[in-house]
Amino acid sequence: MKALQKAFNIRSHKINKIEVIKNSKSPQEAYDMLETYAKNGFESVPPEDKSYFLKCFGIYYRPATPEKFMLKLRIPGGFMKAEQAKVIGECAKEFGQDYIDLTTRQQCELRYLTIESLPPIIKRLNTVGISAFQTGVDNIRGIVADPFDDLAFDNVIPSHGTLLKLQDLFLGNPEWISTLPRKFNTSITGNLSNRCNVYGNDCCFVLAQKEGVFGYNLYLGGRVGMLAKSADIFLKNEEEVLAAFSSITYLFKRFGFRDNRNKSRLHFLIDAVGMSEMAKEIRENAGIEFAHAGETMTKTDYVEPDHGKIQLRDGSLGVHAVIPSGIFTGTAMVQAGELAEVYGNSELRFDMEQSFYIMGVKDLSALLEEDFFLKYKNVDTPYKNHLIACAGTAHCPFGVIENKNDAINMADYLAEKVPLESGRVRMYWSACVKGCGIHSLGDIGFEGCKAKVEGINGSGVHIFLGGKLTGESTEGHTVVKSVPLEYAKFYVESLMLEYKRLRNEGEEFEGFHTRVLNSYTRANIGFVMMLKAYLRAKNIDVACGFETRVLTGKNEEFEVFELGRKLYYHLAKKEPYSSYHRFTPENKREKLEDIRKLVPGIDEVVARMLEYILNPNESLRAVVFSEITPYILLYSIAKSND
Secondary structure (H helix, E strand, C coil), X not given: CHHHHHHHHHCCCCCCHHHHHHCCCCHHHHHHCHHHHHHHCHHHCCHHHHHCHHHHHCEEECCCCCCCEEEEEECHHHEEEHHHHHHHHHHHHHHCCCCEEECCCCCEEEEEECHHHHHHHHHHHHHCCCECCCCCCCXXXXXXXXXXXXXXXXXXXXXXXXXXXXXXXCCCCHHHCCCCCCCECEEEECECECCCCCCCCCEEEEEEEECCEEXXXXXXXXXXXXXXXXXXXXXXXXXXXXXXXXXXXXXXXXXXXCCCHHHCCHHHHHHHHCHHHHHXXXXXXXXXXXXXXXEECCCECCCHHHHCEEEECCCCEEEEECCHHHEECHHHHHHHHHHHHHHCCCEEEECXXXXXXXXXXXXXXXXXXXXXXXXXXXXXXXXXXXXXXCCCCCCCCCCCCCCHHHHHHHHHHHHHHCCCCCCCCCEEEECCCCCCCCHHHXXXXXXXXXXXXXXXXXXXXXXXXXCECCCCCECCEEEEEEEEHHHHHHHHHHHHHHHHHHCCCCCCHHHHHHHCHHHCCHHHHHHHHHHHHHHHHCCCCCCCCCCCCCCCCCCHHHHHHHHHHHHHHHHHCCCCCCCECCCCECCCCCCCCCHHHHCCCCCHHHHHHHHHHCCCCHHHCCCCHHHCHHHHCHHHHHHHHC
């Protein structure tokens, strides 16, 4: 383990302030005081317990809700029994303002809890096998998995039993409570479809086959903004999975960095020594010469939310309930548990998109007649079927925007302005750069930020495109930065109008991005989104969208000129120049005719922008989209109308 030790020694040995707090006492000491704190009230809880130690047991103090706590529950793989659902729901009704958040890690969060209510809630949850242990801070968090494990037709290796054995290695064990340098996320899937963001975790066990044997390929180092990479290790059975996991977590605990918390996840340890060296250390520490990676099989997309159901191996159905932004209630959770008992096999399964399925349903039509589905649709609009939004400013100290209702409001706006009878559009919202809404994996992602309008800061978003869950997943990229939130919907509307106009029959947005948008630079895509919004606001009906046949070769200078040429042509009904060579006028002496003469009453901003784009003098011509973006900012219209 020389390489790991060397990497550890190179880093600063001055530990961060959280490590100092962790060394002051054991987490169990704080947990043992919970009953006392409940008797003596909120003011009796020491600052270090509120800020850190109680989080080891899923108890989060949130200053946004003074003197109230959030309880994050561990739901292994999203598997929940009806009895558990009803108890969770009753706790939310009685103690938590009837409010529940569903999360992207297949878990539930109870909010608005007083310190006095925590002991009775925890006791009730324990009676039905629900724990909140190690769901926060520097612990091995809840393990995510395919919600249809052991029941779906694409399930090759049932993995839930292995998940529970992995959990048994650390859950409730003092050696693993708050002893890691940073949080540690784990995923496991034995399915062909990627329904659990399997590559977005520190440690990922992904269905694979090698020489005719089914097992798991190991991927390591995933985190927000960084997908896990192959460790070139194939694990042929459950015993090897458990051994590899034990080896990885030990090495992370022993050699993980404890100086800079922003650079202490497993990814940074791997980055310091290299993946091949890390794999070598894993094998050595486990005492097993794990085989090299096989063929990864978890590559396909999943479609169940678009149809509202999935057929299971026993002939029954898993029936979807869309919970936009994961905003749920205790009352509805109790109802869901009751519906699972009456119509299903008494089981719910939660997914990564903050929704869930009632499993084992045989009478679909009768189930869907229940009042529950009047509010929580079985199939909603394409804008809500896959909608994700993290907590936002209402509950999270890191949130920059409200987020949850922002996401719902945009989905409703798009459904009205650009209705789609079918299609799949994953809109994932994160309220800040931390990315708990996994915005970088959405078809369209939103990252909360501050955005200035006339020098005044307000709520905004960075807009991302191109995230993919197929293959080994792909992180998206920013196409428009710092958009004032009130204008973001207009830009996305532009995109959806193009999707609706150009999509092939049955084509999801991910496929549309690959087929059409991928032929353009990011700057071009963002500019077209803004330009079309500007033209709509000015009631200018002119074609300026994307095309399926693109000749500019993702060269931004060519794209700028070609967009200007097309816009001029569609407005004036004539070409700006007689001939072209490599997206510039062939005759260098040819003059540009003033479009104002050709189109009386043309919008002055558009006229000036076209002069800049099509200037006969190349040295005076716009060559990047950022040079012409100021012409079409929507808030400039609002200002001019005041």
